Amino acid sequence: MNTKLGKVKLPPCRPKTAKNPNTVTHIYYDHKNLKKIPLIDLSTVCVIYLHNNEITQIENLKSSTVTSLYLQCNNIYEIKGLEDVPNVKKLYLGNNEISVLEGIDHLNDLEELHIEKQNLPMGTALCFDPRSIMCISKSLQVLNISGNGIESLSSLAPLRHLRSICASNNRLKDIEEVCELIKSWFYLREAWFLGNPFSKKHRYREDIIAASYCLDFLDDKAVSASTRNFIKCFENEKLKKSSRPSINLEEIVPSLPKNYPLPLKKAVSASLVQNKLHILGPLDTPVEKKSTISPNKPRLKKKSHHNRIIKEEMNHFPGSFSYEMRLPT
Known part of the structure; x- marks a missing residue:
């Protein structure tokens, strides 16, 4: 060494x-x-x-x-x-x-x-x-x-x-x-x-x-x-x-119409089940809307969209103005 x-x-x-x-x-x-x-x-x-x-x-x-x-x-x-x-x-x-x-x-x-x-x-x-x-x-x-x-x-x-x-x-x-x-x-x-x-x-x-x-x-x-x-x-x-449980609509509602699609039958949420699914009818049946207006209360007339726009535009104009048209000489 x-x-x-x-x-x-x-x-x-x-x-x-x-x-x-x-x-x-x-x-x-x-x-x-x-x-x-x-x-x-x-x-x-x-x-x-x-x-x-x-x-x-x-x-x-x-x-x-x-x-x-x-x-x-x-x-x-x-x-x-x-x-x-x-x-x-x-x-x-x-x-x-x-x-x-x-x-x-x-x-x-x-x-x-x-x-x-x-x-x-x-x-x-x-x-x-x-x-x-x-x-x-x-x-x-x-x-x-x-x-x-x-x-x-x-x-x-x-x-x-x-x-x-x-x-x-x-x-x-x-x-x-x-x-x-x-x-x-x-x-x-x-x-x-x-x-x-x-x-x-x-x-x-x-x-x-x-x-x-x-x-x-x-x-x-x-x-x-x-x-x-x-x-x-x-x-x-x-x-x-x-792990969420799946819900079969046919098991809950035996009288379910046959025209409901298969994905809808297998993928129904629990919230729909709690809201009484038996009120649902066939898909081609129109669902009537319940009116929230009391029969004794007078119904107010809804203002048209056109009138509301005109009123909003006039609020932007001054109180007095004049419009003068001049003809060509």
């Missing part, structure tokens, strides 16, 4: 090998074409990198210090062997062959679960074991289940502490079900739903934002607080209007 005093020789770094177990916190076994997890000392290891291999089973993992486990891009078809690493907080299992999310009943501190893009047969989807979902419901904050052919998220309802969910490129069609789930996820701040059938519908973003509480990002687009409040107010007003 160059300084003002010249070159200073730094002491050599202690290698992270088995000879110095007190310094071994990360183990790198990625891209090694491994078919099995080797049996090694994990007494001080916190992070294990085993991704991009050919591992088919999770085994030989016994440690209370491991907090992050990278097993993506392997050939794992079943989640087993995690009972002896109970303190794992980050688990990466993407790009494997797992068909059921299970075997994580002992991971009570799991915060991040990445199980995206499983290599499953055509037409099949990733399933969720209810017992496993309940066990991680109080700790899980980040969930990535994209690209797994999932048609429903109803089994994920217990995950009340989710802050980020990536469910893009699945087969989700029912946006109402998704919105109901988001209403129960009070801490959700990031969500990805692109690539699902309901994402092609008009105003799907507005529906999800209106159902959320503190969503900041939706499909990589920021959601400001003002935008969220405006959409919520708009949806609330729309809900109030839709």
